[in-house]
Amino acid sequence: MELLSSTKVSGGWLKRYRHESLSVKGDMVFAIFLPAQAESASVPVLYWLSGLTCTDENFSQKAGAFKKAAELGLAIVMPDTSPRGTDYPGEHESYDFGSGAGFYVNATVAPYSNTYHMYDYVVKELPTLVEEHFPVTDKRSISGHSMGGHGALICALKNPGRYQSVSAFAPITNPTQCPWGEKAFTGYLGDDREVWKAWDTCELIATASERLPLLVDQGEADNFLEEQLKPEALEQACEKAGHELTLRRQSGYDHSYFFISSFIDDHLAHHAKALGL
Numbered sequence: 001m002e003l004l005s006s007t008k009v010s011g012g013w014l015k016r017y018r019h020e021s022l023s024v025k026g027d028m029v030f031a032i033f034l035p036a037q038a039e040s041a042s043v044p045v046l047y048w049l050s051g052l053t054c055t056d057e058n059f060s061q062k063a064g065a066f067k068k069a070a071e072l073g074l075a076i077v078m079p080d081t082s083p084r085g086t087d088y089p090g091e092h093e094s095y096d097f098g099s100g101a102g103f104y105v106n107a108t109v110a111p112y113s114n115t116y117h118m119y120d121y122v123v124k125e126l127p128t129l130v131e132e133h134f135p136v137t138d139k140r141s142i143s144g145h146s147m148g149g150h151g152a153l154i155c156a157l158k159n160p161g162r163y164q165s166v167s168a169f170a171p172i173t174n175p176t177q178c179p180w181g182e183k184a185f186t187g188y189l190g191d192d193r194e195v196w197k198a199w200d201t202c203e204l205i206a207t208a209s210e211r212l213p214l215l216v217d218q219g220e221a222d223n224f225l226e227e228q229l230k231p232e233a234l235e236q237a238c239e240k241a242g243h244e245l246t247l248r249r250q251s252g253y254d255h256s257y258f259f260i261s262s263f264i265d266d267h268l269a270h271h272a273k274a275l276g277l
């Protein structure tokens, strides 16, 4: 691992690293916030999955999360949102597919199937690396925004026992039924919509073997609300399956990091409680 930068914040340290990833067959950059408590004991970790167009830096620069994480003694790991360094046809042409838009799936359609294995990267490879090299425990939680909210929810639903808690901001709840998801899943997974269901929160909720309570915040002034995010689909799926959901519709808030920064402390507290902090 190559240390790219080290910055003191809220009594802890934000460090950025580049490393070679086996999952995506190339270099990846991630950031980790380590609170001061990590200097004397191992601390649990929240994995934050960002949305379309993001890198590891959007959350660290805009969410305002580190003061609360420092108080709680919680580490936060922030991966990138796609592999970088390839140049497939169409990979860099649109904001909602290819680079910056890995959708946290394992692609099966060439050429993306060569490297776009963001699900394996965030669920397995990155936690293994983090737990080997940093003063953290194997107690993990996961959260994210929009495409990353979808990622957080599917990672938790597909991996019972792996996370202590899950939450999301404005998640793409039903990607098999919205334009962002249809475009990404066609390009990464192919035309068979049955295959897509294994990567859709609303589909996974029905058969989940672990029922971690979901905390979801959704801005009511979010431009993407009706066409892409569909919180009512999540509500219906949870109600049908008897899955606990706290869906907070926040009046006046949009899709931006201003919205995330307004409620991130509540999410950190939710995760801290589940992590025993």
Ligand SMILES: N[C@@H](CCC(=O)N[C@@H](CSC=O)C(=O)NCC(=O)O)C(=O)O
Pocket: 050, 051, 052, 053, 054, 058, 062, 095, 145, 146, 147, 148, 255, 256, 257
């Ligand atoms: N560029 C697009 C919209 C891009 C956008 O809103 N990205 C969001 C995530 S959207 C879902 O995954 C984001 O977090 N952007 C980064 C930021 O720092 O705000 C457009 O122009 O509409």
